[in-house]
Amino acid sequence: MQPASEANQRIARISAHLHPPNFQMEESSGLRRANCRAKGAAPGFKVAILGAAGGIGQPLAMLMKINPLVSVLHLYDVVNTPGVTADISHMDTGAVVRGFLGQPQLEEALAGMDLVIIPAGVPRKPGMTRDDLFNINAGIVRTLCEGIVKSCPKAIVNLISNPVNSTVPIAAEVFKRAGTYCPKRLLGVTMLDVVRANTFVAEVLGLDPREVDVPVIGGHAGVTILPLLSQVKPPCSFTPQEIDQLTLRIQNGGTEVVEAKAGTGSATLSMAYAAVKFADACLRGLRGDAGIVECAYVASQVTELPFFASKVRLGRTGAEEVLPLGPLNEYERAGLEKAKQELAESIQKGVSFIKK
Ligand SMILES: NC(=O)c1ccc[n+]([C@@H]2O[C@H](COP(=O)([O-])OP(=O)(O)OC[C@H]3O[C@@H](n4cnc5c(N)ncnc54)[C@H](O)[C@@H]3O)[C@@H](O)[C@H]2O)c1
Numbered sequence: 001m002q003p004a005s006e007a008n009q010r011i012a013r014i015s016a017h018l019h020p021p022n023f024q025m026e027e028s029s030g031l032r033r034a035n036c037r038a039k040g041a042a043p044g045f046k047v048a049i050l051g052a053a054g055g056i057g058q059p060l061a062m063l064m065k066i067n068p069l070v071s072v073l074h075l076y077d078v079v080n081t082p083g084v085t086a087d088i089s090h091m092d093t094g095a096v097v098r099g100f101l102g103q104p105q106l107e108e109a110l111a112g113m114d115l116v117i118i119p120a121g122v123p124r125k126p127g128m129t130r131d132d133l134f135n136i137n138a139g140i141v142r143t144l145c146e147g148i149v150k151s152c153p154k155a156i157v158n159l160i161s162n163p164v165n166s167t168v169p170i171a172a173e174v175f176k177r178a179g180t181y182c183p184k185r186l187l188g189v190t191m192l193d194v195v196r197a198n199t200f201v202a203e204v205l206g207l208d209p210r211e212v213d214v215p216v217i218g219g220h221a222g223v224t225i226l227p228l229l230s231q232v233k234p235p236c237s238f239t240p241q242e243i244d245q246l247t248l249r250i251q252n253g254g255t256e257v258v259e260a261k262a263g264t265g266s267a268t269l270s271m272a273y274a275a276v277k278f279a280d281a282c283l284r285g286l287r288g289d290a291g292i293v294e295c296a297y298v299a300s301q302v303t304e305l306p307f308f309a310s311k312v313r314l315g316r317t318g319a320e321e322v323l324p325l326g327p328l329n330e331y332e333r334a335g336l337e338k339a340k341q342e343l344a345e346s347i348q349k350g351v352s353f354i355k356k
């Protein structure tokens with residue numbers, strides 16, 4: 001027989017779900033319930049997704065709910081989080097899920113988070129560049145980063161919102177102004193470029209993509225996406241025509257999806273996969289696992305630019321080491337010069353947005 005108090009608690013928990021209050025109210029009672037349920041939850045990290053009801057946000061939330069390193073998952077958006085949260089919270093995995101709706105709940109959504117993943121913002125339509133998203137997404141990223149400053153200044157931030165080449169400098173400026181900036185904790189997510197590169201190279205080589213590792217450096221837009229095909233693992237060689245075609249396809253991977261989706265958005269499912277792959281690497285680094293190396297767009301001294309994507313070693317404090325680029329061939333050196341020109345402008349645009 002259960003003691004009466006425990007039985008009463010169980011009944012209260014079940015009836016709270018049978019008669020759900022509106023979402024605002026659920027936040028207070030939801031926290032109470034979640035605290036009870038957290039007893040049974042696996043130990044792990046607290047992760048928030050900002051933009052969780054979007055095309056990337058929803059599958060990303062689902063995949064993070066499955067991740068055994070996550071004990072608490074906060075889903076924040078300006079629309080539709082009640083439905084997404086209710087849906088995902090029924091999955092019988094360890095993480096406790098809580099939803100937060102609208103800016104008044106941003107600070108609560110972020111309180112105490114170890115990792116914040118940001119896929120909030122508008123996506124491209126055919127004919128647009130990622131930079132065309134700047135006017136809307138820059139302000140969204142600024143607001144969300146101001147929330148991070150207040151509620152979880154020590155969290156690792158994975159920034160997905162485009163144009164990444166500019167939104168990462170925007171985030172850095174917001175954190176600098178608040179005095180909370182730590183370059184190791186701010187990472188622009190370029191993992192989708194690596195995922196695509198691995199897939200396309202594996203296709204050409206006739207290999208399983210899981211066996212292929214292609215470093216992709218620079219940034220996350222057009223010519224700033226620079227795959228280092230001379231450094232592919234396992235070691236291999238390509239004809240000059242294959243190098244041209246592969247480089248172009250990797251640089252245009254995003255546009256390929258935007259065009260195929262014909263006005264309904266950009267990559268969401270492959271991006272959610274890439275975001276989880278990257279977030280999982282960050283969490284394993286936070287846990288103290290050794291030898292976690294992934295490409296990301298971070299504060300960097302490997303070139304004269306203040307931000308650059310390259311391989312970084314992830315650890316307990318975030319991007320603990322930015323690794324050197326390694327030897328580049330002539331084709332890659334020429335690509336690097338082009339990438340740096342465009343990157344310099346995008347970085348400056350982001351910095352000026354906050355400084356103006
Ligand atoms: N880094 C990458 O490799 C990569 C890959 C794909 C897409 N993206 C970018 O990710 C972003 C999101 O893409 P999507 O397809 O999920 O778009 P989407 O429109 O489907 O979803 C975006 C979500 O953000 C939410 N949102 C808008 N303003 C917000 C705010 N102020 N606070 C919180 N949430 C807010 C929206 O309500 C929506 O649910 C776009 O900018 C896109 O370009 C980046």
Ligand SMILES: O=C(O)C[C@H](O)C(=O)O
Pocket residue numbers: 123124130162192220253254255257258266267
């Ligand atoms: O291409 C886009 O606009 C979305 C994203 O940056 C991508 O690479 O798929």
